[in-house]
Amino acid sequence: MAQLIPTTKTPNQTFFIVLDSVNYEISLQTSLDLLFITIVADEETLCTSVAVCNNQPILYDFQKRGGQFYMICDDEDYPSYDKLGESANLIYVSDSE
Numbered sequence: 001m002a003q004l005i006p007t008t009k010t011p012n013q014t015f016f017i018v019l020d021s022v023n024y025e026i027s028l029q030t031s032l033d034l035l036f037i038t039i040v041a042d043e044e045t046l047c048t049s050v051a052v053c054n055n056q057p058i059l060y061d062f063q064k065r066g067g068q069f070y071m072i073c074d075d076e077d078y079p080s081y082d083k084l085g086e087s088a089n090l091i092y093v094s095d096s097e
Contacts, residue, residue: 002091005069007084019092020066026090028052030081041065052079054088067094 005017011030016023025040035052038045039059046063054076058069071079074087084090 002070002093005090005092007090009082009084009086011081020094020096022065028081028084028090033080035071035079035081037069039069054079064095067092069093 003019005026007013007015007028012028014025014027016025018024022041023043027038029036029038029049036049037052037058038048038050040046042065044065046059046065050058052058052071054073055070058071070091070093072089072091073079073083077083079088
């Protein structure tokens with residue numbers, strides 16, 4: 001089952017969350033009306049400033065540490081910070097699912 005990761009309607013935010021026994025640091029940054037993500041797992045950077053696309057995996061397979069992240073949006077637009085937590089939600093799907 002996919003796990004919803006809580007976010008806020010803030011253009012730039014960093015938060016910490018434990019998923020599948022991995023300590024993640026996730027940063028969302030807004031630039032030029034696009035949302036970018038940086039993911040660090042157990043102090044290892046998996047991706048840096050990757051543009052977030054609607055309903056697409058964020059990590060390549062070799063970067064994963066037990067699961068995949070997606071930004072799921074209710075519409076076809078690119079996700080933006082002002083939609084976070086409402087019509088744009090960051091989710092985590094475990095490899096065990």
